Amino acid sequence: MTATAVRARGARQRGLWATTVGKKLLVAVTGLGWIGFVFVHMIGNLKLFMGPEGHGDSRPALNVYGEWLRDLGTPALPHSVLLWLLRFGLLTTFVVHVVLVAALSWRNRAARPQRYAKTAHVQANPASLMMKWGGVTILAFLLFHLAHFTWGVSPDIEFRRGDPYGNVLQAFYHRPWMGAIYLVAMIALAGHIYHGIYSTAQTLGINRARREQLIRRIATGTAALILGGNVLIIVGATLIKNPGY
Template sequence: MAVTGAIFALFVLAHMYGNLKLLWGEEAYNDYAHHLRTIGEPMLPYAGLLWVLRIVLLVSLVAHLWAAFTLWGRAERARSHKYAVKKRVRQSLSSRWMRWGGVFIFVFLVWHLIEFTIVRVDVSGKPVPDNPFQLVVDSFQVWWLTLIYVVAMLALYMHLAHGVFSLNQTLGWTNTKGTYARAKVLGHVVAAVVVVGFLIPPLAVLFRLVK
């Protein structure tokens, strides 16, 4: 789970960078979207590297979900044992919401891919433009879609903050009070940077700063 979590953390950082291109206008954003599909040409076919990345992410997602449900099942079985010692463990908000937040993020991810990649749906009711920039702008000018996006980013914040901290634990970097505290701070800093970076473009569109 730590390895797949690290892969997703790197992906969301790269995806955040791409989304911020929206602030530089239509030409910059569309050039970036086109560049993603032409990397490696002519050695790779059109969108070849993009499909490789998609396959890596899909395999990582399946592995991440399998690990999550395995751990969830173990925790439930441990709680069901009558002889298990009951302990009150103080958990952070992010760790308590890790499971259901992950489920929400997964559902949001499925819709996000349908809207912008697999089917391409313009929720504004306009004809779907053959223009990545315009599709994003049309979508985030719809207030309720932007609200769902904001809620998803809050779920991502809690998931990512706890995930980065857990990665540090797995690597054995939280053995002292000082390193434990620093790992906690690092998790929140990374999560905050990513979420703020993701929220800037849709909010800029909603408030007509980008159009």
């Protein structure tokens, strides 16, 4: 058996993780999973515009939506169990995405001839640099974001559990610097989504010349939709203060 055949058999036995194309595929799938989450999350957050009595029952629509998420799966499952399973899935997907991206980049570096070691930064292309620093920005944003709205450990707002509507207004209303932090993160996210979709098409081998324009349109459309929706929420929360809140 040749060395290549031995390596291929070893890779098959160790699973998808072991091959470069397998790793790229998992990076793409986990990335697409997160795009799905970010889109659904944005649709949910747009309920901010329904105001403090969105469902006509004196509760903000955004809070009712939060409660609905916690009630998912009941009564078959106890309260919040399905939400925790979804959170676990989201976290696992995130970790797999980051670990595999790191593994692929180490592999690339190791494969580079020694003489390029000192000039590695000159060799890196702008898209991969943007993905790297965009990814770091998104990770920092996520920690900042969760500290504010999920863990409630950010000292600049009086966090109220079960009141995401009030928490979002506290964080953004008349605080343009908070909006600016979010805008930077949303732009980094849009760039990441655009390039991520484009690279996925490459990984899947569907980026033939005649499909190039279509793939770019899908990537641009998805990134623009998510950027536009989130910017609307940020601007809305910065400018609109609802009575009673």
